[in-house]
Amino acid sequence: MKVLLLNASEEVLKVIAWQRAVKLLMAGKARKPYGHDEEYEIKTSSGVFYLPTAIVLVQYIHVPYRNVAVNKSNVLARDNYACAYCGKRLSNSTGTVDHVTPQSRGGKHEWTNVVASCRPCNNKKDSLTLVEVGKKYGIHLKVKPHVPSRNIMVLTGIDVKTHETWTKWIEI
């Protein structure tokens, strides 16, 4: 079980193990966010303990801003594990990163030039530009690549059911 840790300002900090969340709550360092009713039910020897799926720190901590790295797992997370050309569902093993303007044609390895792609689409795309691949194969880009918010980092490797209760804090 994973718990979303929020700063006192309710900005997303990271995902922590439930045991650590319990410790923070017990120590009075964190509390349940106002209006957040989703809880895990944890059975202990002394009964059932209800743990909020997200907790908020009592004291604000300063976190330096870090850019989100342009790598495969982050690109897949940003694009919701779907091929940007055909919409096919992707996993970390079936997904690839495609450069919209190929690097061989001067395209940069940056957020606004990369998309998640299945292997067949990526192979067709190859070193073609969007216009060329559209003419040759009828393949078109369905999404506009953008710089993601830092929040998507915390979702890497977290299953959908778990993070559904966090959507009010996480914007992709």
Ligand SMILES: [Zn+2]
């Ligand atoms: Zn595809």
